[in-house]
Amino acid sequence: MDAPMRFFDPHIHMTSRTTDDYEAMAAAGIRAIVEPAFWLGQPRTTIGSFVDYYASLVGWERFRASQFGVAHLCAIGLNSKEANNESLAKEVLEVLPRYAFKEGVVAIGEIGYDEITAAEERAYEWQLEFARENDMVVMVHSPHRDKKRGIIRSIEVAANVGVPMEKLVIDHNTEETVEDTLNAGAWAAFTIYPNTKMGSQRMVELVKKYGPERIIVDSSADWGVSDALSVPRTAKLMLEQGVDAEAVTKVTWQNALDAYAQSGQIDVEALLAKPVIDQSKLFSDNSVLRGQEPRVDAAMPN
Amino acid sequence: MTAHDCLSAWIAARLAGDERVSTWREERRAEIAAGVDDTRFAGLVSLASRFIPRAALAPTDAELEEAEVALAGWNPERWDLLEAARVELILDHARAAGAGFEAALEGAFRYADDGELRALYKSLALLPGGEQFAWQAKEGCRTNIVPVFESIACDNPYPFRHFDDVAWKQLCIKAIFIDAPLWRVWGLDRRLSPDMARMALDLVDERRSAGRDVQHELWLCLGEHGGERGLESLERELAGDRILGRRAAALALARAGRTERLQALVETEGEPTVAQAMRDALEGHHDQGAFRALDPRN
Numbered sequence: 001m002d003a004p005m006r007f008f009d010p011h012i013h014m015t016s017r018t019t020d021d022y023e024a025m026a027a028a029g030i031r032a033i034v035e036p037a038f039w040l041g042q043p044r045t046t047i048g049s050f051v052d053y054y055a056s057l058v059g060w061e062r063f064r065a066s067q068f069g070v071a072h073l074c075a076i077g078l079n080s081k082e083a084n085n086e087s088l089a090k091e092v093l094e095v096l097p098r099y100a101f102k103e104g105v106v107a108i109g110e111i112g113y114d115e116i117t118a119a120e121e122r123a124y125e126w127q128l129e130f131a132r133e134n135d136m137v138v139m140v141h142s143p144h145r146d147k148k149r150g151i152i153r154s155i156e157v158a159a160n161v162g163v164p165m166e167k168l169v170i171d172h173n174t175e176e177t178v179e180d181t182l183n184a185g186a187w188a189a190f191t192i193y194p195n196t197k198m199g200s201q202r203m204v205e206l207v208k209k210y211g212p213e214r215i216i217v218d219s220s221a222d223w224g225v226s227d228a229l230s231v232p233r234t235a236k237l238m239l240e241q242g243v244d245a246e247a248v249t250k251v252t253w254q255n256a257l258d259a260y261a262q263s264g265q266i267d268v269e270a271l272l273a274k275p276v277i278d279q280s281k282l283f284s285d286n287s288v289l290r291g292q293e294p295r296v297d298a299a300m301p302n
Numbered sequence: 303m304t305a306h307d308c309l310s311a312w313i314a315a316r317l318a319g320d321e322r323v324s325t326w327r328e329e330r331r332a333e334i335a336a337g338v339d340d341t342r343f344a345g346l347v348s349l350a351s352r353f354i355p356r357a358a359l360a361p362t363d364a365e366l367e368e369a370e371v372a373l374a375g376w377n378p379e380r381w382d383l384l385e386a387a388r389v390e391l392i393l394d395h396a397r398a399a400g401a402g403f404e405a406a407l408e409g410a411f412r413y414a415d416d417g418e419l420r421a422l423y424k425s426l427a428l429l430p431g432g433e434q435f436a437w438q439a440k441e442g443c444r445t446n447i448v449p450v451f452e453s454i455a456c457d458n459p460y461p462f463r464h465f466d467d468v469a470w471k472q473l474c475i476k477a478i479f480i481d482a483p484l485w486r487v488w489g490l491d492r493r494l495s496p497d498m499a500r501m502a503l504d505l506v507d508e509r510r511s512a513g514r515d516v517q518h519e520l521w522l523c524l525g526e527h528g529g530e531r532g533l534e535s536l537e538r539e540l541a542g543d544r545i546l547g548r549r550a551a552a553l554a555l556a557r558a559g560r561t562e563r564l565q566a567l568v569e570t571e572g573e574p575t576v577a578q579a580m581r582d583a584l585e586g587h588h589d590q591g592a593f594r595a596l597d598p599r600n
Contacts, residue, residue, distance in 0.1 A: 051412070051413070055413070055414075055415075058415035058416070059415055059416045059419075059447065060446075060447060062415075062416065063416060063446075063447040063448075063449075095413075097345075098341070098344065098345070098348070098413045099413070099415075101345070101348055101349055101352065102348060102351075102415040102417075102418075103351045103415060103417050104415075264352070
């Protein structure tokens with residue numbers, strides 16, 4: 001890249017990532033992220049696990065990110081897999097409103113379907129209703145199996161509940177689903193993830209074919225084999241292969257910002273300002289920085 | 303005026319130009335006065351962020367004086383308006399809810415984000431019967447989220463008044479570890495002890511063994527309790543080449559009552575800021591507030 005860029009990764013699970021990732025992300029120009037609530041690789045067994053998880057998304061993880069100059073936003077929701085444990089799901093939905101209006105919560109998410117069961121649909125509809133009543137953005141996870149049908153159904157159910165399409169982000173799209181999502185008027189997000197979901201090269205072709213409007217690139221990096229630098233890497237490839245800089249900026253920064261700033265929870269002015277990290281203020285023996293030289297006033301690449 | 307009255311007057315004055323926000327505040331206060339359940343109370347503390355700006359409270363000198371009169375040690379100098387408004391709601395609910403307040407406050411803590419935690423911890427010293435929340439206040443010192451730690455530890459009379467010795471010493475030494483400003487721990491100079499001095503000197507030795515600089519605020523912990531070991535340690539710092547550490551060590555010598563030694567040192571001191579610290583200390587400016595000038599945040 002000729003000029004340093006700034007990036008917004010609107011789907012990444014930092015709870016599962018190390019400080020090396022935060023450092024690398026900040027150095028690559030990632031200024032802001034959205035961490036949607038999801039499952040932890042194995043099912044939780046008690047409501048307390050959900051409470052502590054949501055609390056970490058609006059507490060510790062946000063603080064951890066701030067030490068690297070990354071603005072941490074999040075989405076709160078009950079994921080589709082765990083919606084199938086119906087008695088626990090009921091308790092989770094009772095506690096969810098306690099977290100939905102915290103500072104920096106930009107959406108309800110990630111919610112939607114996994115196996116497309118009746119229990120998943122009940123939890124999905126309940127959360128869509130909640131989002132509509134409170135004028136919130138919704139981030140939808142689309143299923144791995146039966147994806148196309150799952151996405152079409154996600155959109156239909158959201159529309160029936162009355163969620164405005166400009167407040168609906170459908171994630172994990174592919175070449176096979178992008179037209180359904182775009183034609184509905186929703187935001188089409190793409191997860192750049194090795195082996196499953198979407199690769200960088202395919203993403204370049206998609207942006208060339210469909211243009212940058214309402215298309216969002218994210219990493220969804222988590223505890224699996226995934227890459228916290230997917231967004232900047234894909235931007236680099238797009239520029240190398242002739243996608244114009246304005247379109248790259250849209251799909252790796254502006255569109256996600258526009259979608260989630262509808263929440264009123266993003267201080268856009270602060271994000272646009274050049275971030276300066278003063279880790280000497282945050283040096284902490286038991287915290288994330290252990291004994292390395294503080295990078296006082298080291299500005300992020302713009 | 304009570305602390306509660308002070309807050310209400312300050313907030314009303316600052317929101318006067320904004321009808322939407324003022325109305326929200328007045329309606330929510332009336333709602334709390336009429337009685338709300340625990341969930342609604344926590345929800346209102348949370349919702350405040352959607353209405354009240356996180357702008358600096360920026361109290362005037364007169365307001366800071368009012369605060370000190372209302373409650374010795376309460377220093378809202380660094381509060382923001384959102385925190386102030388949240389604390390007001392908490393105090394409103396304490397007045398309205400009576401015996402039910404304890405459970406309501408515990409619920410609010412349980413579901414709080416870090417911004418709410420800062421307000422909740424700042425409210426504790428102002429609550430009637432606030433000493434019953436000492437366990438919760440100690441939890442606040444167990445966090446590694448520095449702004450949350452500071453909300454209970456700094457500019458707040460609560461720990462001095464209500465922490466037992468173990469919690470008090472842990473707070474002070476932990477402030478050093480997480481680089482929270484120890485000089486802003488209210489009452490520090492009045493609760494120094496031989497054991498705190500020993501903990502500080504052990505940490506000094508640990509740092510030096512590891513080849514690390516000694517955090518200058520560690521010297522605040524000695525007072526008159528450092529003994530010979532403390533004096534030797536201070537001499538070593540003064541003989542070193544770190545200006546901040548030498549300035550702090552000069553103050554610490556005065557705090558230990560070693561003015562003669564300080565007098566001898568100032569005559570040969572060539573580094574102007576260290577010499578100035580020595581002169582200030584000899585004039586009696588060596589209480590914890592004197593460390594403000596050494597705080598890189600200022």
